[in-house]
Amino acid sequence: MTKPLAKPSTDLVARFAAIVGEKNALTKDADTASYLVEPRELYPGKTALVLRPGSTQEVSQILALANAEGIAVVPQGGNTGLVGGQIPDVSGDQIIISLSRMNRIREIDESGNTMTVDAGVVLETIHREAEKIGRIFPLTLGAQGSCEIGGNLSTNAGGTAVLAYGNTRELILGLEVVLPDGRVWEGLRKLRKDNTGYDLKQLFIGAEGTLGIVTAAVLKLFPAPKAQEVAFAGLTDPEGALKLFNMARARAGSMLTGFELMPRIGIEFTLKHLDGARDPLMAPHPWYVLMELSSGSDAEAARALMELIFEDAFEHGLVDDAALAESVAHRESFWRLRHGMSEVQKAEGGSIKHDVSVPVARIPEFLERATKAIEEAIPGCRPCPFGHMGDGNIHYNVSQPVDGDKAAFLARWDEANNIVHAIVDELGGSISAEHGIGIQKRHLLPKVKSDVELDMMRALKATFDPNGIMNPGKML
Amino acid sequence: MTKPLAKPSTDLVARFAAIVGEKNALTKDADTASYLVEPRELYPGKTALVLRPGSTQEVSQILALANAEGIAVVPQGGNTGLVGGQIPDVSGDQIIISLSRMNRIREIDESGNTMTVDAGVVLETIHREAEKIGRIFPLTLGAQGSCEIGGNLSTNAGGTAVLAYGNTRELILGLEVVLPDGRVWEGLRKLRKDNTGYDLKQLFIGAEGTLGIVTAAVLKLFPAPKAQEVAFAGLTDPEGALKLFNMARARAGSMLTGFELMPRIGIEFTLKHLDGARDPLMAPHPWYVLMELSSGSDAEAARALMELIFEDAFEHGLVDDAALAESVAHRESFWRLRHGMSEVQKAEGGSIKHDVSVPVARIPEFLERATKAIEEAIPGCRPCPFGHMGDGNIHYNVSQPVDGDKAAFLARWDEANNIVHAIVDELGGSISAEHGIGIQKRHLLPKVKSDVELDMMRALKATFDPNGIMNPGKML
Numbered sequence: 001m002t003k004p005l006a007k008p009s010t011d012l013v014a015r016f017a018a019i020v021g022e023k024n025a026l027t028k029d030a031d032t033a034s035y036l037v038e039p040r041e042l043y044p045g046k047t048a049l050v051l052r053p054g055s056t057q058e059v060s061q062i063l064a065l066a067n068a069e070g071i072a073v074v075p076q077g078g079n080t081g082l083v084g085g086q087i088p089d090v091s092g093d094q095i096i097i098s099l100s101r102m103n104r105i106r107e108i109d110e111s112g113n114t115m116t117v118d119a120g121v122v123l124e125t126i127h128r129e130a131e132k133i134g135r136i137f138p139l140t141l142g143a144q145g146s147c148e149i150g151g152n153l154s155t156n157a158g159g160t161a162v163l164a165y166g167n168t169r170e171l172i173l174g175l176e177v178v179l180p181d182g183r184v185w186e187g188l189r190k191l192r193k194d195n196t197g198y199d200l201k202q203l204f205i206g207a208e209g210t211l212g213i214v215t216a217a218v219l220k221l222f223p224a225p226k227a228q229e230v231a232f233a234g235l236t237d238p239e240g241a242l243k244l245f246n247m248a249r250a251r252a253g254s255m256l257t258g259f260e261l262m263p264r265i266g267i268e269f270t271l272k273h274l275d276g277a278r279d280p281l282m283a284p285h286p287w288y289v290l291m292e293l294s295s296g297s298d299a300e301a302a303r304a305l306m307e308l309i310f311e312d313a314f315e316h317g318l319v320d321d322a323a324l325a326e327s328v329a330h331r332e333s334f335w336r337l338r339h340g341m342s343e344v345q346k347a348e349g350g351s352i353k354h355d356v357s358v359p360v361a362r363i364p365e366f367l368e369r370a371t372k373a374i375e376e377a378i379p380g381c382r383p384c385p386f387g388h389m390g391d392g393n394i395h396y397n398v399s400q401p402v403d404g405d406k407a408a409f410l411a412r413w414d415e416a417n418n419i420v421h422a423i424v425d426e427l428g429g430s431i432s433a434e435h436g437i438g439i440q441k442r443h444l445l446p447k448v449k450s451d452v453e454l455d456m457m458r459a460l461k462a463t464f465d466p467n468g469i470m471n472p473g474k475m476l
Numbered sequence: 477m478t479k480p481l482a483k484p485s486t487d488l489v490a491r492f493a494a495i496v497g498e499k500n501a502l503t504k505d506a507d508t509a510s511y512l513v514e515p516r517e518l519y520p521g522k523t524a525l526v527l528r529p530g531s532t533q534e535v536s537q538i539l540a541l542a543n544a545e546g547i548a549v550v551p552q553g554g555n556t557g558l559v560g561g562q563i564p565d566v567s568g569d570q571i572i573i574s575l576s577r578m579n580r581i582r583e584i585d586e587s588g589n590t591m592t593v594d595a596g597v598v599l600e601t602i603h604r605e606a607e608k609i610g611r612i613f614p615l616t617l618g619a620q621g622s623c624e625i626g627g628n629l630s631t632n633a634g635g636t637a638v639l640a641y642g643n644t645r646e647l648i649l650g651l652e653v654v655l656p657d658g659r660v661w662e663g664l665r666k667l668r669k670d671n672t673g674y675d676l677k678q679l680f681i682g683a684e685g686t687l688g689i690v691t692a693a694v695l696k697l698f699p700a701p702k703a704q705e706v707a708f709a710g711l712t713d714p715e716g717a718l719k720l721f722n723m724a725r726a727r728a729g730s731m732l733t734g735f736e737l738m739p740r741i742g743i744e745f746t747l748k749h750l751d752g753a754r755d756p757l758m759a760p761h762p763w764y765v766l767m768e769l770s771s772g773s774d775a776e777a778a779r780a781l782m783e784l785i786f787e788d789a790f791e792h793g794l795v796d797d798a799a800l801a802e803s804v805a806h807r808e809s810f811w812r813l814r815h816g817m818s819e820v821q822k823a824e825g826g827s828i829k830h831d832v833s834v835p836v837a838r839i840p841e842f843l844e845r846a847t848k849a850i851e852e853a854i855p856g857c858r859p860c861p862f863g864h865m866g867d868g869n870i871h872y873n874v875s876q877p878v879d880g881d882k883a884a885f886l887a888r889w890d891e892a893n894n895i896v897h898a899i900v901d902e903l904g905g906s907i908s909a910e911h912g913i914g915i916q917k918r919h920l921l922p923k924v925k926s927d928v929e930l931d932m933m934r935a936l937k938a939t940f941d942p943n944g945i946m947n948p949g950k951m952l
Contacts, residue, residue, distance in 0.1 A: 111722060111837035112868075134726070156671050164730075167669060170646055185928050190835045192867040193643060194906035195632050195682055196913060196924065197951055198933050202678035206671055223729045246587060250610070253699045253772015254640075254730040296729015297781050305773050359666045361587035391668040392588075430670035437672060448672065452661050456940075457674050463939045464932075475673055 005472065006070040007093045013049050016095065019061045024052040024101065035076060035096050036087060039143075040353075043084035043439050046092040047074075052101045056176060056184060056215040062097060063213065063469075064182025072472050073097050075209035077151025078122065080143035082355070083438030085155065085208045085474050094472070097213065099150045105129055106216060113221040114173060114190045119150025119214050126219065135221035138165035142339050150214050156206030158434030160338070163390035164257035164294070165222065167434070168205065174218035175201040180211070180465040190218050203460070208436050209471040211464045227299030229306040230258070230292045230331040233313070233322040234285025238364040238389075241289050244318045245360070245389060248291060248309050255305065258292030259390035261363075266341045266384045269399075273344040277337060281321045289319075289389070290338050341386050345399055348382070350406040352416045354396035356424045357433035363389060366427055367396075373419045374398055378412060393433040396420055417444070437475040445476070481948065482546040483569045484524050492527055492571065495537045500528040500577065511552060511572050512563065515619075516829075519560030519915050522568035523550075528577045532652060532660060532691040538573060539689065539945075540658025548948050549573050551685035553627025554598065556619035558831075559914030561631065561684045561950050570948070575626045578691060581605055589697040590649060590666045595626025595690050602695065611697035614641035618815050626690050632682030634910030636814070639866035640733035640770070641698065643910070644681065650694035651677040656687070656941040666694050679936070684912050685947040687940045703775030705782040706734070706768050706807040709789070709798040710761025714840040714865075717765050720794045721836070721865060724767060724785050731781065734768030735866035737839075742817045742860045745875075749820040753813060757797045765795075765865070766814050817862050821875055824858070826882040828892045830872035832900045833909035839865060842903055843872075849895045850874055854888060869909040872896055893920070913951040921952070 008016070017025030026032050027049055036045045053059045066073050072094040076086040088094035102118040103125075109115070110133050117126060123144040130137045139152060141159035151157075153175070157168045165171065174189035187201055204214055235241055241261050249256050264286055270277045280288070291309075295302035306324060313319045325331035345351045358366045371383050380401030387395040398416060400409035421431045421444065431448055432441055446454060454476075461468075461476055484492070493501030502508050503525055512521045529535045542549050548570040552562040564570035578594040581601075585591070586609050593602060599620040606613045615628060617635035627633075629651070633644045641647065650665035663677055680690055711717055717737050725732050740762055746753045756764070767785075771778035782800060789795045801807035821827045834842045847859050856877030863871045874892060876885035897907045897920065907924055908917055922930060930952075937944075937952055 109835065109837065111718070112835045113725075114835070156675070158669050158671075162669065166646070169675065170642070179928070179932075183928050185932065186926060187929070189906070190904060191833050191906050191909070192836070193634050193638065193833045193864070193869045193909040195634075195910055196906055196908045196917075197682075197921065197929075198936055199632070199645065199678060199682055200929065200932055202675060206673075206675055223726050225729060242587070249589075250699050251773055253701060253770075255772055294729075296731055297727055297777070297784075301773070301777050308773075357667050357669045359585065359588045359590070360668070361585065388669070393669045428666060430665070430667050430672055432672045433667070433669040434671055441672075445673065450662060452655070452659050453663070453673075453676065456655075456661065456676055459939050460674055463935050 004070070005072045005093065005468065008048050008071050008095055012069055012071065015065060016049060016051055016062060019058055020051050020053050024054065026050040035079060035098060038084060038087050039080060039082060043087045044090055045087040046090050047088045047094060047096050048092050049095040050098055051095060052098045054101045056178060059097065059178045059213055059215055060182045060184050063178050063180055066469050067181050067467055070467060070469065071095060072469050074471055075099065075154070075213045077120065077148035078143065078146045080147040081151060081155060081438060082435045083440035085436055085438030086151065089473050099148060102215060108133065109190065112190055115219045115221055116188060116216065117149055117219060118216050120148050123147050123149060123152060130221050131224065134224050136224050137219055137221055139168055139171060142342055149217060153205055153214050153217055154207060154209050155436045158388065158393060160258055160260065160388060162388060163259055164254060171220050172201060172205060172217055173220055175204060175214055176216035177204050177212045177214050180467065180470050188216060188218050208438060208475045210461060210475050211470060223296055225294035226297055227295045227302045228292060228331065229302045230290065230325040230334050231306055231310065231322055232280040232334050233289045233291065233319040234281045235287040235289060235319050238287060238367050240318045241287060241389060242361065242364055244289060244313055247312060251309055252293055252305055255293050255295060255302065257294040258290060260290040260338050260387065261389040262288040262338065262341060262386040263384060265382055266386050267337065269344040269348055269384065270337050270340050273347040274340040277340065278333065280334060280337060281323055283321065285320055290334055345384060345397055348399045350400040350409040352398045352410065352413050354417065354420045355433050355435040356396055356420065356429055356431055357391065357393040358424060358427040358429035360392040362427045363392060363394065366394065366423060369423050370396055370420050373423065374416060377419055378416065380404060439474060442475060481548045481569065481944065484547050484571060488545055488547065489525050491541060492525060492538060495534055496527050496529050500530065502526040511555060511574060514560060514563050515556060515558060519563045520566055521563040522566050523564045523570060523572050524568050525571040526574055527571060528574045530577045532654065535573065535654045535689055535691055536658045536660050539654050539656055542945050543657045543943055546943060546945065547571060548945050550947050551575065551630070551689045553596065553624035554619065554622045556623040557627060557631060557914060558911045559916035561912055561914035562627065563915070565949050573689065575624060582692065584609065585666065588666055591695045591697055592664060592692065593625055593695060594692050596624050599623050599625060599628060606697050607700065610700050612700045613695050613697055615644055615647060618818060625693060629681055629690050629693055630683060630685050631912045634864065634869065636734055636736065636864060638864060639735055640730060647696050648677060648681060648693055649696055651680060651690055652692035653680050653688045653690050656943065656946050664692060664694050684914060684951045686937060686951050687946060699772055701770035702773055703771045703778045704768060704807065705778045706766065706801040706810050707782055707786065707798055708756040708810050709765045709767065709795040710757045711763045711765060711795050714763060714843050716794045717763060717865060718837065718840055720765060720789055723788060727785055728769055728781055731769050731771060731778065733770040734766060736766040736814050736863065737865040738764045738814065738817060738862040739860060741858055742862050743813065745820040745824055745860065746813050746816050749823040750816040753816065754809065756810060756813060757799055759797065761796055766810055821860060821873055824875045826876040826885040828874045828886065828889050830893065830896045831909050831911040832872055832896065832905055832907055833867065833869040834900060834903040834905035836866065836868040838903045839868060839870065842870065842899060845899050846872055846896050849899065850892060853895055854892065856880060915950060918951060
């Protein structure tokens with residue numbers, strides 16, 4: 001870093017405000033408060049200024065000024081991130097740039113299967129617009145009603161459709177990015193193939209706003225499936241789930257679009273705390289799998305395939321019971337159990353989170369070892385590991401002991417992390433599968449990255465943001 | 477660049493040779509000749525030394541020495557690249573590092589669906605190894621019998637399976653890379669999801685060896701399709717092919733795994749020059765489409781879907797005739813017509829090449845405008861545009877006039893390029909869809925990239941290869 005970062009003076013605040021107009025420059029606590037509280041309320045932040053630019057040009061002017069004056073900026077989308085990446089530090093010196101006003105759908109190319117959107121468009125809006133022309137944008141996650149595509153991009157969001165369609169990174173054809181010095185990179189290409197030099201968009205996808213601000217993107221659209229079938233299965237153990245996954249994938253190929261693993265305790269939390277939730281199967285089972293098949297052609301084929309898979313699964317003793325959704329409402333109720341699983345844990349007191357991945361084949365071993373180790377360390381704690389088994393991605397969450405002290409439990413966060421992450425590391429896994437690093441895991445990065453890799457990351461940061469104004473204190 | 481590059485002295489040649497052993501350090505013209513001739517014989521090169529390292533450690537030592545002494549290195553795989561990226565310049569000062577000896581399959585993880593391979597493994601070997609366990613590695617291209625995976629990676633190779641599985645970039649989970657200073661980045665991860673910082677592997681994929689040398693990779697494997705159906709259709713014009721593509725994609729979704737466009741003249745060249753080639757349909761048609769459907773579940777479904785698509789296509793007058801392959805041999809004969817299309821053009825004299833892409837929906841307009849312009853400029857020339865319509869990628873090749881002078885025709889290469897590329901640029905396309913930039917298109921880059929983008933590319937190059945030893949004269 002060439003010079004220390006500065007505090008935004010009253011004069012400077014006025015100059016920033018002049019770029020976006022008074023009413024889009026928030027300085028009062030009452031106005032800025034909602035930008036400072038994130039979903040888990042783990043990362044307190046302060047700011048003297050929230051700017052709400054309305055155009056790429058305004059973002060460009062803001063960054064040029066911030067860069068010249070050494071003011072740290074924190075880009076923010078829908079403020080749904082779970083690792084604090086969108087929250088300024090407590091100094092009050094970092095200013096927030098909210099992209100929420102930039103919410104225009106710039107173009108929908110039906111024949112080319114692309115949609116070009118501003119960074120501030122809410123994910124669910126994109127879903128709706130795609131549906132209108134018989135397409136889908138497959139990125140699907142719990143926060144889709146409020147998260148914004150710019151944030152999804154900057155965190156390389158995962159979700160439940162990764163198995164079939166890939167992470168956000170794989171769903172993007174082009175980007176428009178404002179660089180830290182205010183220059184605009186016009187990379188809004190709509191091409192499926194383009195080998196003309198380094199693929200620069202990859203730098204900004206998943207960079208958590210540390211290299212520039214994504215202001216627009218070209219998204220890939222896909223044909224809407226003609227039919228979907230969803231089944232909920234009860235199993236004895238994750239080993240059976242792994243076998244079921246491999247068998248289903250071999251039979252269904254790319255028609256297998258969802259494979260989510262859940263433990264009984266997660267279902268119980270959901271039954272207790274989620275309005276209208278019903279036990280999916282007659283009797284309780286130690287583990288559950290939600291399996292989704294999608295067909296681009298006809299409904300009968302998907303149904304027949306699902307039945308075939310479960311005949312085979314029963315025959316081989318992989319599952320103990322299963323229910324196939326009999327209606328759209330039934331299907332949605334199954335998915336609701338899965339999507340509600342994160343939220344309901346709040347009602348059970350403190351929850352220590354791990355968003356980890358391991359090679360798919362190592363999931364049973366990971367679950368067994370992690371649970372043994374964590375229960376030994378914190379007697380009475382209640383592991384509730386669930387997630388995207390098909391991607392090797394488990395949210396290894398641990399709820400506090402019943403009637404235990406929440407604060408005392410949460411004080412053991414780092415200790416629990418160390419236990420779980422050590423096992424993840426041994427299995428060649430990742431300590432952040434989809435939520436990113438943000439503030440939360442920044443101190444862990446040196447433990448899991450080699451010096452060479454950290455050097456490469458720092459070199460990239462220094463090259464693109466030499467003054468270090470972009471989201472300092474996050475990730476690196 | 478901090479210092480000028482040096483000539484390899486006799487002493488230095490000996491020090492390089494000591495790293496790999498005498499017999500893997502080639503200095504005689506007879507031994508180095510095959511490393512200097514590329515498929516189209518367009519880029520003459522000289523070298524004093526070809527090194528054939530046998531391990532990552534040896535590559536590391538070579539680069540550390542080259543970096544310290546300012547010696548330019550040219551990484552080379554199977555030497556099948558079409559833009560000269562793997563060929564040294566004519567100075568004789570650049571040394572070649574051939575990865576061909578590093579041809580070990582390091583690991584196959586059946587349950588995790590990954591294969592870890594050295595950079596020098598031939599693509600077809602990877603195909604065979606995957607098939608043994610009922611999987612595929614979908615990258616498929618004409619040169620697969622001799623191209624090596626390290627080269628495929630470094631050029632982000634495309635091919636005929638991009639429509640369903642993406643470019644090489646999307647098929648890679650992890651990399652091992654030797655950086656220009658000899659340090660080794662151990663990035664051989666096997667994870668489907670990993671959001672722990674910048675995705676560094678993206679830097680090296682498609683970088684044409686300008687940022688480091690890829691020595692190993694973790695590849696994604698996919699379930700082998702249970703059944704494939706291939707049809708060959710005759711059409712009046714590319715507009716019909718676009719409609720057929722959109723209709724087929726809407727009906728087949730991810731089961732549509734191939735959609736290749738060819739002109740009659742390409743079929744005629746093939747009939748004339750490819751042993752055993754037969755006209756695919758009874759009567760000639762101005763245009764042809766090869767369509768492939770793959771099913772992960774059963775053969776009947778794929779067949780029924782193909783028949784449904786063509787019933788619909790005939791009903792709407794999109795195609796004039798079509799034949800469905802009735803056997804594996806029949807299917808292969810259809811694909812052979814397509815895969816042979818590049819090779820057979822050699823027998824028709826000089827051919828000026830364009831490897832371009834446009835947004836898929838603009839292909840008919842592109843073909844009409846390019847052909848009009850090129851035929852006006854070079855009367856009697858014979859455009860033979862073919863390629864991956866589903867990806868928007870057309871090899872807009874132009875054969876010389878019958879009985880014309882080959883050299884005189886080829887002398888107009890740049891003029892023809894300018895005509896075609898100007899239209900591509902207007903349509904928001906790319907002047908190199910899959911072959912890369914190499915030597916061939918380096919001078920064109922400033923025409924199609926903004927100053928901001930070129931600056932970003934140069935900044936990356938300067939950051940990772942400050943002494944400029946990695947494949948100088950290529951790409952940037």
